[in-house]
Amino acid sequence: MGIILLRYGEMALKGQNRNEFVRRLRQNVRACLKAHGLRGEVSSTGQRLLVQTEQVEEALEPLSRIFGLVSLSPVAQVERDIEAIIAECVRQAEQAGVGPEVSYRVQARRADKSFPFTSPQINRLAGEAIQRALGGKVDLSERAAVTIGVEVRHEAALVYGRVISAPGGLPMGTGGRVVALISGGIDSPVAAWMMMKRGCGVIPVHFAQNEEETQKALDNIALLGRYSYGWTLHPRVLDQHELIGPTIERLRALGEERWSCIFCKRLLLLKACEIAEEVGARAVVMGDSLGQVASQTLANLELISYGVPKPILRPLIALDKAEIVAIARRIGTFEVSTRSERGCAFLPAHPLTRGSLQAFRELLSRLEGETK
């Protein structure tokens, strides 16, 4: 039976309800194992979770996508005996490739302070043993190529040589529900992922323009699902033409087609708020990034948000395109997002870049007057 040690950020717990945090995290770890057909027992110990499983290697990658975890390590469990610990450190160092050209360090930590050797003593003894057995350069800094970790617990000692990073954030389900608008582009799946990272259960809403784009959105929602252990993403697909067509036609008839994008986005947001109300979500998430394209101005943001009854969360608002692309690559949505698609059929030749609030209000009341 193998063991995986899961670490969560202590910083994330500040002000959080610790019990709720850990309970959700355990629950999501179980959901993750189950989703991948893996068997394992999950338990808490100190500031860690432990997974006991026969399928350590298969479990590492899925577990590394659980929000609330900062890192994980497959560990060897040995007796609380200094010789056994040292021998396991040497074995782990060898597996991790320590040799004459490879720097390493040992970092021990005692959860049980009654163990007769202090952490610095364990570090020194194990470090010397590795030196004798494998060569290698000791480097006590963070630049060491290999870090061998030792955790001395009441029942046993854990030793590891690999640390796999996890995304941090808060456990799925601790953040409440949000509706996220998902298009076929790069930004919106990243925005949804970022709110998932803060523990939000996402209700993905896609406004369909054409088949290729809708398929991209659905494929990306499926990719996001690989991070959503403990919450199932049920996409809602609505017909964009049906929702915005009449408004666009009236704008055209008035010779005000350049307002199309502003009216369109606002209608999508209003519809998203209706859905939010229906499903108990308290906010709507969008992928807006200020200044990324000529129409993403503060002026347009103000008009698009005008009279929208729920908070609009824009986690990408201050990120550069390069930063957004880096996250999209890391979470795996970039490739789908950059598949070719037809553009928006409603895009006017000259969309407004800085609409005035007064002109917008006047146009809005003209359109609303017509429908009465």
Added chain:
Amino acid sequence: MGIILLRYGEMALKGQNRNEFVRRLRQNVRACLKAHGLRGEVSSTGQRLLVQTEQVEEALEPLSRIFGLVSLSPVAQVERDIEAIIAECVRQAEQAGVGPEVSYRVQARRADKSFPFTSPQINRLAGEAIQRALGGKVDLSERAAVTIGVEVRHEAALVYGRVISAPGGLPMGTGGRVVALISGGIDSPVAAWMMMKRGCGVIPVHFAQNEEETQKALDNIALLGRYSYGWTLHPRVLDQHELIGPTIERLRALGEERWSCIFCKRLLLLKACEIAEEVGARAVVMGDSLGQVASQTLANLELISYGVPKPILRPLIALDKAEIVAIARRIGTFEVSTRSERGCAFLPAHPLTRGSLQAFRELLSRLEGETK
């Protein structure tokens, strides 16, 4: 006379008005030099800016804080002659510490394609010359410890061995104006900085609770000013007690003190919107991060935002505390933010963590009824 080469991200230009972007950037570079009492000439060339100055070393650090720039290098200008270029590459490599243990690479780029040597030829010839003169290991990957750059232009060639990174983003002033709420804490200066990074001129607003906290806010605004070349930060300080005191007292009289924080934050936002209207700002920036403290829930965000007439931008909404702290350290505000201060005098014993919208509305109309 020395030369500094300034690079801006081509990605940032997508959809932007290129001329406006470069014009603002040049203007902000001049403002930066002037703010530090430095003399220099700024010119554009291809996808770069050049600063000619006698004070290269003094100018590097201030210039590295200009939004819109991704990196800068002090450069040597030499004749468009392959021997001169190679000799300068060796000199720069030596200055950068290339030697038997230090890996390096040469990266040439021809703005002028009529130059008789291609980029790969320049790389090879200069690389071999460095090898002969200094030893060193060629490493063509990004892991090379030293990269020697060569830019062949129409008038001359530029050679450099140092690349200093800059924050990216968009030039100050291209993003419009925002009001940013600045407290004495860690988050709000980071949120303001992030919107500055996207080119926004910030009007900092601080609601004063006590002298220590106000001093922290003002000190951090001064630190933010070091990034705000081309826009002067004029802080507005308002008395928080005066603004929220009467409401808090009425809540206390009704036995509803646990609603204090929600009503307080909403009043601050409403006041910030008034100021925004006055100064032509189109949004209000806050440092909220979902779930960071027990009261930063989606439910509370919804109530705090209720009826607020301008868009609220929350660039930190999806960041972990560790990520926010890392930015605060990088921009220099962390130290000020963590100076001790008295807490808020109005903080109730048990602030609401998940207020209901209906209960909030009822309470709001009771309070508003009383004032009539």
